[in-house]
Amino acid sequence: MMIKSCDRLVMIILILILFSAANLFEISLASAFDQNKNFQWEVDYIFRSPDCVENVVMGINGQFPGPTIRAKAGDTITVNLTNNLRTEGVVIHWHGIKQFGTPWADGTASISQCAINAGEYYVYTFKVDKAGTYFYHGHFGMHRSAGLYGSLIVDVADGLKEPFHYDGEFNLLLSDWWHQNVHEQAVALESNPFRWIGEPQSILINGRGQYNCSLAAQFNNTSGACSIGKDAQCAPDVLKVLPNKTYRLRIASATSLSSLNLAIGNHKMTLVEADGNYIEPVTVDNLDIYSGESYSVLFTTDQDPTKNYWISASVRGRLPKTPPGLTILNYQPNSPSSLPTSPPPIPPAWNDFNASKSFSNKILALQGSLVPRPPPRYNRRIFLLNTQNKINGIIKWSLNNISLVLPPTPYLGALKYGLDGKAFDKQNPPENFPRDYDIMKPPVNPNSSYGNGVYRFEFRSTVDVILQNANILAEGQSDVHPWHLHGHDFWILGYGEGKFTEERDEKNLNLKNPPLRNTVVIFPYGWTAIRFIANNPGAWAFHCHIEPHLHMGMGVVFVEGINQIKKMNIPDTALTCGLTGKLLVHNRGRG
Ligand SMILES: O=C1O[C@H]([C@@H](O)CO)C(O)=C1O
Numbered sequence: 001m002m003i004k005s006c007d008r009l010v011m012i013i014l015i016l017i018l019f020s021a022a023n024l025f026e027i028s029l030a031s032a033f034d035q036n037k038n039f040q041w042e043v044d045y046i047f048r049s050p051d052c053v054e055n056v057v058m059g060i061n062g063q064f065p066g067p068t069i070r071a072k073a074g075d076t077i078t079v080n081l082t083n084n085l086r087t088e089g090v091v092i093h094w095h096g097i098k099q100f101g102t103p104w105a106d107g108t109a110s111i112s113q114c115a116i117n118a119g120e121y122y123v124y125t126f127k128v129d130k131a132g133t134y135f136y137h138g139h140f141g142m143h144r145s146a147g148l149y150g151s152l153i154v155d156v157a158d159g160l161k162e163p164f165h166y167d168g169e170f171n172l173l174l175s176d177w178w179h180q181n182v183h184e185q186a187v188a189l190e191s192n193p194f195r196w197i198g199e200p201q202s203i204l205i206n207g208r209g210q211y212n213c214s215l216a217a218q219f220n221n222t223s224g225a226c227s228i229g230k231d232a233q234c235a236p237d238v239l240k241v242l243p244n245k246t247y248r249l250r251i252a253s254a255t256s257l258s259s260l261n262l263a264i265g266n267h268k269m270t271l272v273e274a275d276g277n278y279i280e281p282v283t284v285d286n287l288d289i290y291s292g293e294s295y296s297v298l299f300t301t302d303q304d305p306t307k308n309y310w311i312s313a314s315v316r317g318r319l320p321k322t323p324p325g326l327t328i329l330n331y332q333p334n335s336p337s338s339l340p341t342s343p344p345p346i347p348p349a350w351n352d353f354n355a356s357k358s359f360s361n362k363i364l365a366l367q368g369s370l371v372p373r374p375p376p377r378y379n380r381r382i383f384l385l386n387t388q389n390k391i392n393g394i395i396k397w398s399l400n401n402i403s404l405v406l407p408p409t410p411y412l413g414a415l416k417y418g419l420d421g422k423a424f425d426k427q428n429p430p431e432n433f434p435r436d437y438d439i440m441k442p443p444v445n446p447n448s449s450y451g452n453g454v455y456r457f458e459f460r461s462t463v464d465v466i467l468q469n470a471n472i473l474a475e476g477q478s479d480v481h482p483w484h485l486h487g488h489d490f491w492i493l494g495y496g497e498g499k500f501t502e503e504r505d506e507k508n509l510n511l512k513n514p515p516l517r518n519t520v521v522i523f524p525y526g527w528t529a530i531r532f533i534a535n536n537p538g539a540w541a542f543h544c545h546i547e548p549h550l551h552m553g554m555g556v557v558f559v560e561g562i563n564q565i566k567k568m569n570i571p572d573t574a575l576t577c578g579l580t581g582k583l584l585v586h587n588r589g590r591g
Contacts, residue, residue, distance in 0.1 A: 035076060039080065072157055079092070081122050083116045097128055100127070103539065104570045110407060113574035122573055122574070133252055134151075137149035145185060153171065154276070170239050173206055175254045176257055177202045203255075205237060243305035248296055253292065257547065259290045272298055275489070275519060276518070286348070287359065290521045291546060306334065307334070310342075373491075378464040379462050380461060384468065399556050401449065402449060409577065413574065415539060419583075439525060440470075454559045469522045480524065483521070485518055496527050539559050540557065541555055543555025
């Protein structure tokens, strides 16, 4: 006992000496830390009332949404993530971060790593190479629906400036929320008969919404006024502004299902950034944001300064059963609790897809040299037909009639150790669909198959993907799907109606100033064409960002740079499951 307390004393003295030395050299230490941002995170289920109804949500260090990471372009982020969930695995995906040279830090269970076991930890170390508005979220099971998300903001590197000016900024992370827990949701989606999760109970802005009451009750007669203490977990996150200033609003959507339309009452917004890439400034009254997307907008506080204004996030693209998420733009020195005097902004009708298409077509790359242009030609073009269909009577989503089921061994490790054909299907999935497939009708044969093969791209080749939408199982309906690519940005070459045909549509593709992004929507009965360069050795998910749809198989896996992958030093901790886990144990036994 004596020795132990002596030890402790020596330790305390040592720490004190180190601490005062650190204070003496404050400046040099600060700049050294500039390059490396270290975080210790613990994921846990916590009780929380995101929409004034208590529920269990996933928190990080007791916070929901998780802590915001703020870094500078070029910084290295290290997150030591401990899984305190007790009974299930976890991973975190850094959405929009390309993970050049660190594909094992992409945080996709079964693709880039094994899920972190209960009680264990995993260290994510990666570089944030480009300024922009990003977010992070769980990528195992339906953890994003369970509330595992937070913001990741990357500022321009020291000495550089954004190509626009603003006096202050705010961050809005949008999400949707169900009262049914995700375990029940997942079981429902896998049950026979299939049970759909339905529309969310609430839209959350920075993790806060109001269920069964409305901040704007005075303007509608459907729900009563909310009585929420200002410190309540569901109190709106009010944005406090000064008159006659310009603010940057960073908006990211981590929704599980909902496409949203965001507006600031009486204020116009000028879009300047999309998914971490600069766009040609365009001024709008409201904007559509799909799950997986992010934007920066500038707005000027040039309205009557004696009033406050609504900020609203309303459901689009599906028949809304959820009231808009609301918060308040509070002109100082007005009271933050004094409600706007006019009703919340009215969004376009949920099914006004022309308004959505017109908005999407307005997003173009910023002129000049800050955004690279696409190569003029592709080396390979693949078509992905998006269909809703059935396997053993359960509703699934498929690409070219294959519904993705993730294998227990992470692709990245399987590729490194040459386990193709054992860890996942050896056969490559189809690159096209039958020419006579009628996208305007429900599938003639709704039966589909499970699969987990990969699309292999030649390293550094230019790849086009034509995402082709189609009618769902029910007559007369085709859904909206936001597609997200890991490990890359892509150029959006265009959107079109009906079935893509080279003869008709090729000439209309935009190769001049297409926006560079990591998420893009496909509209009902339409197609979307994207182009990217397969220059990032790794295994990358490309999937519908609607959480239940991915769970129902709506994704594919892209692989490039297999020779480079074979030489990579992938941390063993990423691969201690499935066949790679067995291999590592076996090798160690022999070593
Ligand atoms: O995948 C889905 O399934 C339901 C419905 O099509 C069948 O219940 C729905 O709304 C989806 O988006």
